[in-house]
Amino acid sequence: MSDTIVIIGAGQAGGWTAKTLRDKGFTGRLVVVGDESWDFYERPPLSKSALQQAQPPFSPLFSAETLAALNLEWRRPLRAEAIDRAAQEVVLSSGERLRYDQLVIATGGQARLPGREWQAHPRVYTLRSWDDATRLRAGLSAGQRVAVVGGGWIGLEIAATARGLGKAVTVFESQPRLCQRSVDPDVSSGLLALHQSHGVTVHLNCGAVTLDDQQGLALIGSAATEQQAFDCVVVGIGVTLNSELAARAGLKVAQGIVVDARGRTSDPAIFAVGDVAQHPRLGLCLQSWAWAQNQAIATAAAMRDPQAPEYDDGPWLWSDQYGHNIQILGLPGVADRTWIRRQPAGDVYFSLDERGRLTQLVSFNDPRTVKLARRWQASDRELDPAQLVNPEFSLMSLK
Ligand SMILES: Cc1cc2nc3c(=O)[nH]c(=O)nc-3n(C[C@H](O)[C@H](O)[C@H](O)COP(=O)(O)OP(=O)(O)OC[C@H]3O[C@@H](n4cnc5c(N)ncnc54)[C@H](O)[C@@H]3O)c2cc1C
Numbered sequence: 001m002s003d004t005i006v007i008i009g010a011g012q013a014g015g016w017t018a019k020t021l022r023d024k025g026f027t028g029r030l031v032v033v034g035d036e037s038w039d040f041y042e043r044p045p046l047s048k049s050a051l052q053q054a055q056p057p058f059s060p061l062f063s064a065e066t067l068a069a070l071n072l073e074w075r076r077p078l079r080a081e082a083i084d085r086a087a088q089e090v091v092l093s094s095g096e097r098l099r100y101d102q103l104v105i106a107t108g109g110q111a112r113l114p115g116r117e118w119q120a121h122p123r124v125y126t127l128r129s130w131d132d133a134t135r136l137r138a139g140l141s142a143g144q145r146v147a148v149v150g151g152g153w154i155g156l157e158i159a160a161t162a163r164g165l166g167k168a169v170t171v172f173e174s175q176p177r178l179c180q181r182s183v184d185p186d187v188s189s190g191l192l193a194l195h196q197s198h199g200v201t202v203h204l205n206c207g208a209v210t211l212d213d214q215q216g217l218a219l220i221g222s223a224a225t226e227q228q229a230f231d232c233v234v235v236g237i238g239v240t241l242n243s244e245l246a247a248r249a250g251l252k253v254a255q256g257i258v259v260d261a262r263g264r265t266s267d268p269a270i271f272a273v274g275d276v277a278q279h280p281r282l283g284l285c286l287q288s289w290a291w292a293q294n295q296a297i298a299t300a301a302a303m304r305d306p307q308a309p310e311y312d313d314g315p316w317l318w319s320d321q322y323g324h325n326i327q328i329l330g331l332p333g334v335a336d337r338t339w340i341r342r343q344p345a346g347d348v349y350f351s352l353d354e355r356g357r358l359t360q361l362v363s364f365n366d367p368r369t370v371k372l373a374r375r376w377q378a379s380d381r382e383l384d385p386a387q388l389v390n391p392e393f394s395l396m397s398l399k
Pocket of ligand 1: 034043047108127154274276288319320
């Protein structure tokens with residue numbers, strides 16, 4: 001068994017890996033390399049409560065006592081620059097070489113920008129880290145006109161939060177609909193209606209959005225709009241996964257780092273967890289809180305016991321917008337048809353395949369149905385659309 005385990009990346013997945021290794025009895029040297037200065041933390045609050053309050057408290061993943069009990073050797077803020085697989089060493093930005101018996105890559109991703117000029121503009125922000133949220137909070141307080149570039153989940157959450165702060169918000173989406181990659185057209189329409197009903201201006205079909213400077217303000221132009229000046233521009237157009245370290249070390253990388261259902265990469269001494277690890281069955285990176293936590297826990301357990309249960313859960317994520325809790329379970333299929341159940345608390349969208357099996361459920365404020373839907377998916381249950389859309393019909397009778 002290992003004497004030294006090195007974890008690269010001190011985010012949510014890195015944190016759960018460290019904690020689980022200790023919970024499972026690992027008593028050896030556990031070294032965590034992180035390029036942020038903070039203890040492990042979760043990112044979902046960054047686009048929600050961390051922007052709403054003037055001085056939100058930093059909320060770590062683990063209490064101070066739990067963290068101390070993990071007995072970690074920190075290397076921070078430092079970057080892992082290379083992995084020398086032959087020597088089983090990680091090379092740090094400080095020049096130190098850390099020998100490992102087992103290595104975990106938990107490097108997540110970084111927010112993308114449309115071009116280099118965006119990085120230099122003082123009114124442009126991205127949101128990935130606690131430090132980004134601190135900067136964005138200041139940016140949001142600097143003026144009224146806020147542009148959100150990108151109508152995906154993070155962009156829409158920022159739009160909703162900025163509206164809650166009383167800002168005039170304009171969303172620029174390159175595609176014909178919101179959240180195009182993750183939900184079907186009916187859900188996109190529901191999201192559009194939600195944002196418009198809260199006074200957000202949404203421009204679709206924007207193509208590549210342009211940035212110019214107008215005396216310090218950001219001028220945003222697009223295929224669908226005239227140029228417009230903004231006090232604050234937040235870009236939420238997706239993430240570049242931090243997989244280059246793995247690729248340079250010769251590990252198999254596709255969309256993300258290729259791992260099996262126990263988190264093992266193409267090198268048996270190296271594991272990958274969280275956003276940067278590709279789902280073993282679906283062949284894509286889920287980039288969600290649930291995957292970052294549960295796949296990391298399962299991987300750490302398997303590092304201690306190669307026969308530990310495999311982890312293969314499908315996609316589940318949530319988003320909070322305007323006080324609505326939106327949960328997304330599964331992925332939409334190309335041949336699916338979507339059925340909408342209209343309820344007083346919020347709509348529920350069921351995407352069914354040609355055999356009536358649920359491929360994706362999107363629920364507004366209905367966590368009970370999400371729970372139930374997990375069972376339907378697990379048992380491959382055939383569903384009757386007439387029952388699903390009838391608000392008089394109790395879905396609980398389909399337990
Ligand atoms: C603003 C925001 C809101 C979100 N909201 C939701 C939500 O509502 N629901 C949901 O399901 N999911 C949400 N997510 C997604 C969820 O937070 C991520 O899936 C999760 O954080 C992934 O965890 P991770 O540990 O894999 O990566 P990260 O949390 O990104 O951690 C990776 C860490 O590794 C560090 N690192 C990278 N490269 C190196 C290196 N070479 N050397 C040292 N350190 C390195 C990074 O700086 C970072 O600290 C949200 C994400 C963001 C950014």
